[in-house]
Amino acid sequence: MIEVGLNHYLAVSSILFALGIYGVITRKNAVMVLMGVELILNAANINFVAFSRYSNFGINGQVYALFVIILAAAEAAIALAIVLNIYKTYANVNVDEINKLKE
Amino acid sequence: MMDLSNIFNSISFVIPEIALSITIVLTVLFDLIFDKDKKIIPYIVLVGLLVTGYFVFAQMDFANFGFTVGDEKYGMFTLDGFSNYFKIIILVTTIIIIFFSSHSNEIIKTFDRSGEYYALLLGMALGMMFMVSASDLILIYLSVELLSLSSYVLTGFTKLSERNAEASLKYLIYGSVSSGLMLFGISIVYGLTGTTNLYELNTLLQAGSINLTTLGFSLILIFVGIGYKISAAPFHFWTPDVYEGAPISITAYLSVASKAAGFALLIRFIKTSFVSYTDASGNWHLLGIFDWQTLLIIIAILTMTLGNFSALSQSNLKRMLAYSSIAHAGYLLLGLAVLSDQGLLAVLIYFFIYMIMNLGAFFIVNLIANKINSEDIHDYDGIGYTSPLLGVSLAIFLVSLTGLPPTAGFIAKLYLFIALVDANMITVAVIALLNTVVSLYYYVRVLKHMYLNKANESTQAVIPTLQPRIIVLALVIPVLLFGIYFTPIVSFAQNCLNILTK
Numbered sequence: 001m002i003e004v005g006l007n008h009y010l011a012v013s014s015i016l017f018a019l020g021i022y023g024v025i026t027r028k029n030a031v032m033v034l035m036g037v038e039l040i041l042n043a044a045n046i047n048f049v050a051f052s053r054y055s056n057f058g059i060n061g062q063v064y065a066l067f068v069i070i071l072a073a074a075e076a077a078i079a080l081a082i083v084l085n086i087y088k089t090y091a092n093v094n095v096d097e098i099n100k101l102k103e
Numbered sequence: 104m105m106d107l108s109n110i111f112n113s114i115s116f117v118i119p120e121i122a123l124s125i126t127i128v129l130t131v132l133f134d135l136i137f138d139k140d141k142k143i144i145p146y147i148v149l150v151g152l153l154v155t156g157y158f159v160f161a162q163m164d165f166a167n168f169g170f171t172v173g174d175e176k177y178g179m180f181t182l183d184g185f186s187n188y189f190k191i192i193i194l195v196t197t198i199i200i201i202f203f204s205s206h207s208n209e210i211i212k213t214f215d216r217s218g219e220y221y222a223l224l225l226g227m228a229l230g231m232m233f234m235v236s237a238s239d240l241i242l243i244y245l246s247v248e249l250l251s252l253s254s255y256v257l258t259g260f261t262k263l264s265e266r267n268a269e270a271s272l273k274y275l276i277y278g279s280v281s282s283g284l285m286l287f288g289i290s291i292v293y294g295l296t297g298t299t300n301l302y303e304l305n306t307l308l309q310a311g312s313i314n315l316t317t318l319g320f321s322l323i324l325i326f327v328g329i330g331y332k333i334s335a336a337p338f339h340f341w342t343p344d345v346y347e348g349a350p351i352s353i354t355a356y357l358s359v360a361s362k363a364a365g366f367a368l369l370i371r372f373i374k375t376s377f378v379s380y381t382d383a384s385g386n387w388h389l390l391g392i393f394d395w396q397t398l399l400i401i402i403a404i405l406t407m408t409l410g411n412f413s414a415l416s417q418s419n420l421k422r423m424l425a426y427s428s429i430a431h432a433g434y435l436l437l438g439l440a441v442l443s444d445q446g447l448l449a450v451l452i453y454f455f456i457y458m459i460m461n462l463g464a465f466f467i468v469n470l471i472a473n474k475i476n477s478e479d480i481h482d483y484d485g486i487g488y489t490s491p492l493l494g495v496s497l498a499i500f501l502v503s504l505t506g507l508p509p510t511a512g513f514i515a516k517l518y519l520f521i522a523l524v525d526a527n528m529i530t531v532a533v534i535a536l537l538n539t540v541v542s543l544y545y546y547v548r549v550l551k552h553m554y555l556n557k558a559n560e561s562t563q564a565v566i567p568t569l570q571p572r573i574i575v576l577a578l579v580i581p582v583l584l585f586g587i588y589f590t591p592i593v594s595f596a597q598n599c600l601n602i603l604t605k
Binding site for chain 2: 030050067075
C-alpha cells in the first residue's frame with residue numbers, strides 16, 4: 001500500500017492543469033472552453049489544499065480554496081449568461097465562427 | 104477567542120471602499136424601488152463617487168499596513184501615497200465616464216437597465232480600488248476577478264449588435280484563462296514559500312533556499328494575469344476586438360482605469376516583493392532571483408512595436424485607439440523597467456496625462472459616432488470643417504497622444520525619456536523614440552481625413568449640445584494647459600511616490 005503524499009496531489013493538479021489548458025486550446029464549443037477554465041481553477045485549488053495539508057503553513061490554503069470555489073461559481077454564472085447571449089445572436093456557440101471583428 | 108482589534112483598527116483605512124460599496128447598494132436598491140425615476144441614478148452615483156473621493160483625499164498622508172493578523176506587522180492591504188494617487192485617477196476616470204455614458208447613444212438606448220449599468224461600473228471601480236492597495240496575492244486575485252467579472256458583463260451590456268456579444272465572449276475567454284493561470288501561479292508561490300503576503304514573500308526570498316526554476320515559472324504565470332490586464336504583448340490579443348466591440352464608454356474606461364489599476368498592481372508587486380533596498384538616489388536594487396528588468400524591457404519593446412505597427416493599417420478609429428493604447432502600455436512599462444523612483448515618477452505623470460487625453464479622444468469619437476453611426480476613418484472626411492469644435496479638439500488629443508509640444512503628451516514623454524536616459528538605457532530610449540515617429544503616422548492620418556479631404560455629401564455636421572461641449576472643453580483645456588504649466592502634476596506625483604515597503 002503506498003502512502004498518499006504531497007507529490008501525488010501535485011501530480012493530479014498538474015495533470016488537471018495541463019488538461020485544462022489543452023481543453024481551452026482545442027475545444028471549439030464555448031461551453032467546453034469554459035470547462036477547461038474550471039479545470040485550471042480546480043488544479044490551483046488542489047494545490048492550495050495539498051500544500052496547506054502537508055506543510056506547516058496553517059490553514060490559510062484551505063480558506064483560499066473556499067474563496068476560489070465561490071469565485072469560480074460567480075464566473076461560471078456570468079460566463080453562461082454571456083454564452084447564452086452569443087447563442088441568441090449567432091445561433092451557435094462555436095468560438096471559431098464568432099470572428100466578425102477580425103479584419 | 105481570536106483578537107480582532109487589528110481588523111477593527113484597519114477599518115478606517117478602507118473608508119473610501121466602504122463608501123463606494125454603499126453607493127453600489129444604494130444604486131441597486133434605488134433601481135429596484137423607484138422604477139420610474141431612473142434619470143436620478145447617475146446623480147446618486149456621482150454623489151457617491153464624490154464622497155469616496157473626499158475620503159481618499161482625507162487619508163492622503165496615511166501610510167499604513169491594514170488588516171494584519173495577530174502579531175504580524177504586514178497586512179493584506181496597504182495604504183500609501185502611491186495607492187492614493189491611483190485611487191484618485193480611478194475615481195476621476197469613473198466620474199468622467201458617468202458623464203460620458205449619459206451622452207452615449209448605446210447606453211441611452213438601454214436606458215431601462217441603467218441601474219445595472221451603473222452598479223456594474225461601480226463594481227469595476229471597487230475592484231480597482233482594492234487592486235491598487237492589495238499587498239497579498241489572494242486579495243490581488245480577488246480584486247482582479249471583481250474587476251474582470253463586472254467588465255465582462257459591461258462589455259456585452261447593450262446587446263444591440265453582434266460585435267457587442269462577440270467582444271464580451273472574447274474578453275471572457277481570454278480573461279478567465281489568464282486569471283486562472285495567475286491563480287495557479289499564486290498556488291505554487293504559496294507552496295514554495297508558505298505565504299501569500301508580498302512583504303513576507305520579500306523576507307523569505309531574501310533568505311534564499313527556494314527553487315528558482317519553479318519560482319520563475321510561477322512568477323511568469325502571475326505576470327500573465329497582470330499582463331493581460333495592462334494588455335502587454337503577447338497577452339494583448341483581446342484588446343483590439345474587445346475595445347472595438349464594447350460600448351465606447353466602457354472602451355474608454357477599460358483603456359484608462361483598468362490599465363491604471365493593472366499597472367499599480369504590477370508596480371507594487373515588483374517593488375514590495377523583489378526589491379531588496381532602495382538606495383539614496385532612488386534606484387531600486389532587485390533581489391538576484393528573477394531578472395524583472397530584462398523581462399520588462401523585452402515585453403515593453405514588443406508591446407509598443409506591435410501596438411504601433413498594427414495601428415498603422417486600422418481604419419476603424421476605436422480599433423486604432425485600441426492599438427494606440429497597447430503602444431502606450433509599452434511606454435509605461437519602460438518607465439517601470441527603469442526600476443527607480445525617477446522612472447516611477449515618469450509613470451505617474453504619464454498616467455495622469457494619458458487619462459485626460461485618451462478619455463478626450465474616446466469622447467469625441469463617441470459624439471461623432473452618436474451622429475453618423477460609424478467610427479470609420481473614411482466617414483471623417485472634412486469633418487474638421489463641418490464640426491469645428493470637435494475637429495480641433497480631436498486634433499489636439501491626437502497630437503497629445505503622439506507626444507508633440509505644446510500639449511501635455513509631450514511632457515509625459517519628456518519625463519519618460521529623461522528617466523530612460525538618466526538610467527543609461529540609451530538604446531531602449533532610441534527604440535521608444537522611433538516608435539513615437541511611427542505613431543505619428545496613424546494619428547496624423549486622422550487629421551488628414553478631417554482637414555485635407557474634401558467633405559462629401561454624406562458628411563454630416565456634428566454640433567454637440569451645451570453639456571458635451573463643456574465636457575470636451577474641460578478635457579481639452581488641461582491638455583493644453585499642462586503642456587505649458589506642468590508643475591502641479593509633477594509636484595502632485597512627487598508627493599505620491601511613496602510605496603510602503605518593509
